Amino acid sequence: MTAERHLDRLRPAAARLARFTGRTLRGEWHAIVVDPVRQLARRGLSGLLLAFVAAFGVIFFHDIAQRPTGAMWVTRLGGVKADLPLWLSLLRTPVSLYVPALDLPVWAGITQLFLAFALAELTLGRSRTLAIAYATTLAGTLVARLMIAIGPGWSGLGLPAACGQVLDTGPSAAVVGLFTYLSVVRRAPVVFTLTGGSMVWESIAVPNLAGREHLIAVGSAVVLGLLHGRRARLRALGRSLLPTRTPGPSPTAPTASPALPVTASATVPAPASPHPTAGRTPMTSLER
DSSP: OHHHHHHHHHHHHHHHHHHHHHHHHHHHHIIIIIHHHHHHHHHGGGGGHHHHHHHHHHHHHHHHTTSHHHHHHHHHHHOOOTTSOHHHHHHHHHHHTTOOOTTSOHHHHHHHHHHHHHHHHHHHOHHHHHHHHHHHHHHHHHHHHHHHHHOSOTTTTSOOGGGGGSOOOTHHHHHHHHHHHHHHHTTOHHHHIIIIIHHHHHHHHSOSHHHHHHHHHHHHHHHHHHTTTOHHHHHHHHHHHSOOOOOOOOOOOOOOOOOOOOOTTSOOOOOOOOOTTTTOOOOOTTTO
8 A cells, every 4th residue: 555655656757757857858858859840841052051161161171180281370370278369269270170089980970060060050059059069169279278378287277298298189169169158048958968068078088178168168157158139138147246426516507697677777578558448337317
């Protein structure tokens, strides 16, 4: 009887969990797959411009890097390292989005890159997609430089100076950032688990520079996703935090010239004379 009672108590909870899971998966399917496909049907292949540019850019730089001279030019144009001057790293960061990592399979990376840019462009638009991809990549690059500057220690936060010779992640940080941003904005927990959770597992299993940069990209994308659609609130908060200016004294208005006194010689119109019969009572017959 006790086992049957426990089963009777667990059945409603299991039913609610199943309904919640079904609603979540259905909503995520529509948000991540159905809506972008509708946008693609409406806009055509022009809605995949960034995805095609990113994929062909990776293929182009990968083909050039197969030769010694080409590899040198690829490194000079898009190779970002922490030991480079900051201005040079910032100059190479946009090109580094198309430079594949040498130790990763290129075609699998191209598939992920195309899918991330395609879904983001169809869902967010071109300008926001580029902004999120560049912001997450730049965040990983700058924070990694800070960790190397701190040095080993600091409860595992710092990195040894030898990591300054390692190339940055390339387009993988942008891919992780776009998937994470989409999962936060579109409320897709499954996509978030597959992207952010896999990056956490990667950083634990292989604690290297790429894992740290991926985690930073995930964190920055989460922050940007939570700030999505709150521009008006942020502006109002910024205005409330700014010191209010007290209004200064208003400029004195020019005083009017005093009125001239009226002289005695000024002509005043005389009152109109009353009618001769006005104000007289009628005479009776005795008075006549």
